[in-house]
Amino acid sequence: MSKGAKVGRSKRAGAGPQAPWNPSIVVFACNWCSYAGADTAGVSRIQHQPHFRMIRVMCSGRIQPGFVLRAFERGADGVLVSGCHLGDCHYVFGNERAVEQFERTMNMVKLLGLESGRLRLEWVSAAEGARFAQVINEFTDQVRALGPSPFARLGARVAPSPEPEASALEQGATTGA
Amino acid sequence: MVELAEAAKKARTWACYDCGKCTASCPVARVGGDTTPRRHVLGTNAGGDGVLSDGTLFSCLTCGLCETRCPVQVSYTALVRTLRELAFREGVEPECPHGGALQSVMRMMARGGTQQDRLGWLGQELKTEKNKGAVFYWTGCTMYYDAFFSDLQVTTLNGSRAAVRLLNALGITPVVSPEERCCGHDLLWNGDRTSFEMLARHNVRLVAESGAELLVTSCAECLRTWRLDYTPYLEGKPPRILHISEFLAEHLGELKLRGDGSRRVTLQDPCRLGRHLGVFDPPRQVLAGVPGIELREMRHARQAALCCAGGTWSNCDRYAKRLQVERLHEARATGAELLVTTCPKCQIHLRCAMHDPRRGDEIEIAMRDLGEVVAGALA
Ligand code: FES
Numbered sequence: 345m346s347k348g349a350k351v352g353r354s355k356r357a358g359a360g361p362q363a364p365w366n367p368s369i370v371v372f373a374c375n376w377c378s379y380a381g382a383d384t385a386g387v388s389r390i391q392h393q394p395h396f397r398m399i400r401v402m403c404s405g406r407i408q409p410g411f412v413l414r415a416f417e418r419g420a421d422g423v424l425v426s427g428c429h430l431g432d433c434h435y436v437f438g439n440e441r442a443v444e445q446f447e448r449t450m451n452m453v454k455l456l457g458l459e460s461g462r463l464r465l466e467w468v469s470a471a472e473g474a475r476f477a478q479v480i481n482e483f484t485d486q487v488r489a490l491g492p493s494p495f496a497r498l499g500a501r502v503a504p505s506p507e508p509e510a511s512a513l514e515q516g517a518t519t520g521a
Numbered sequence: 522m523v524e525l526a527e528a529a530k531k532a533r534t535w536a537c538y539d540c541g542k543c544t545a546s547c548p549v550a551r552v553g554g555d556t557t558p559r560r561h562v563l564g565t566n567a568g569g570d571g572v573l574s575d576g577t578l579f580s581c582l583t584c585g586l587c588e589t590r591c592p593v594q595v596s597y598t599a600l601v602r603t604l605r606e607l608a609f610r611e612g613v614e615p616e617c618p619h620g621g622a623l624q625s626v627m628r629m630m631a632r633g634g635t636q637q638d639r640l641g642w643l644g645q646e647l648k649t650e651k652n653k654g655a656v657f658y659w660t661g662c663t664m665y666y667d668a669f670f671s672d673l674q675v676t677t678l679n680g681s682r683a684a685v686r687l688l689n690a691l692g693i694t695p696v697v698s699p700e701e702r703c704c705g706h707d708l709l710w711n712g713d714r715t716s717f718e719m720l721a722r723h724n725v726r727l728v729a730e731s732g733a734e735l736l737v738t739s740c741a742e743c744l745r746t747w748r749l750d751y752t753p754y755l756e757g758k759p760p761r762i763l764h765i766s767e768f769l770a771e772h773l774g775e776l777k778l779r780g781d782g783s784r785r786v787t788l789q790d791p792c793r794l795g796r797h798l799g800v801f802d803p804p805r806q807v808l809a810g811v812p813g814i815e816l817r818e819m820r821h822a823r824q825a826a827l828c829c830a831g832g833t834w835s836n837c838d839r840y841a842k843r844l845q846v847e848r849l850h851e852a853r854a855t856g857a858e859l860l861v862t863t864c865p866k867c868q869i870h871l872r873c874a875m876h877d878p879r880r881g882d883e884i885e886i887a888m889r890d891l892g893e894v895v896a897g898a899l900a
């Protein structure tokens with residue numbers, strides 16, 4: 345992984361010279377719904393794009409602006425914030441807090457001049473494996489269309505995304521796929 | 522460590538004779554914090570063992586109160602800043618409030634490469650230039666603060682708007698640049714000199730290219746940074762650098778001001794403007810020039826002023842809160858209806874303290890930037 349770090353952004357091992365550029369995406373998911381939703385996608389063997397790292401938090405209410413902004417600072421091309429549907433939060437109103445924090449984060453992202461399409465909030469329940477896959481595919485395509493983040497291009501400390509061949513567990517990340 | 526020896530020399534720690542006035546004056550130590558300037562000064566003289574890792578390096582507010590009381594002029598703020606730079610290089614970072622969000626924003630600005638949305642706050646009625654002009658209004662990061670602290674109803678942009686309005690009233694169309702970046706003050710005091718230098722170089726070039734002969738800012742921290750810390754990066758004939766209070770003090774006679782009844786106000790001296798730069802009189806002269814304003818000083822004012830206790834986004838804790846509550850009590854005790862500030866940071870930190878559901882009523886007081894007070898009195 346370490347030796348792939350430099351080239352990992354544009355050329356993945358095994359990819360041809362014309363292979364499309366794949367973004368590095370950070371997905372924050374709450375333990376009770378979205379993370380389980382990703383798991384459902386996995387056990388149901390639903391295929392989706394693998395260019396993301398998932399970070400599990402207990403509740404989407406924990407995802408404060410600092411998390412997202414740091415991900416961008418470190419060179420993430422996109423950040424997806426996910427949690428339980430409104431009304432279903434394990435901690436009753438955690439996701440309402442998530443909405444407030446997300447809005448503040450989005451305002452900071454816009455002030456910084458990052459495209460708002462690099463940041464997204466989605467609700468995914470534990471049962472919605474197919475929806476998880478769909479959200480991931482849509483968001484990955486959207487970020488891919490935007491191209492590399494300006495902060496990644498300028499030599500940010502990029503956390504390399506896992507090589508597609510390597511198992512997710514080996515990389516210390518769980519993608520649910 | 523060579524650098525530590527240099528730091529000792531710059532800060533004159535060798536002159537310390539262990540009188541302990543610094544720690545005795547330290548506001549954080551007074552309310553129970555572990556901050557002890559004396560230990561850092563003596564530890565530096567003894568070779569620096571443990572100074573970087575004793576966990577109290579970032580608890581200092583860098584308010585400079587100890588320094589004004591030191592009988593042998595040891596500059597503790599200079600020392601603590603160098604120590605933080607050394608610590609930063611070794612991976613010791615402050616425990617940043619707000620999950621480091623503001624530090625991330627500052628570092629992204631340091632890197633640049635995006636078109637920030639920096640001018641959205643300018644209303645139709647404000648006249649500004651984007652590129653060139655004789656006067657540069659240095660906005661600072663107020664638009665970011667108002668967005669980030671929207672839940673606290675922070676309104677530091679009102680100070681920026683008021684400043685531009687006042688400049689316009691004096692017939693000046695200032696440059697307000699979309700390319701401005703964070704001045705780097707907080708990162709520098711967090712120990713991150715690399716990012717600071719990137720910001721300093723960019724900003725110095727930007728202002729030089731504008732052709733401005735005068736730079737005016739409403740932020741005490743930006744002022745300190747421009748006046749002292751940018752010095753090594755300035756080239757050619759640098760612009761004159763003024764705080765809005767200094768600028769208004771010079772031009773007060775040219776402004777037509779009317780009073781709208783009498784108003785008792787009190788004034789917060791920001792550490793950067795006051796103790797760091799010695800600018801105590803201009804804000805007072807300006808207030809004295811606004812009809813109907815009566816200034817009532819707080820118990821601790823000027824050199825003895827109490828810090829708003831949130832400096833550099835690296836030390837927000839229960840001690841900071843105690844100091845803020847104490848300061849707001851002092852403000853209320855003057856009988857003033859309005860607390861006037863000359864730094865957006867003071868506004869943010871004091872406003873935050875007021876959002877205490879248990880103490881709210883006791884410590885709440887209306888708060889406005891000096892520029893807002895003057896602009897509000899424009900005839
Ligand atoms: S537990 Fe899922 S959003 Fe709160």
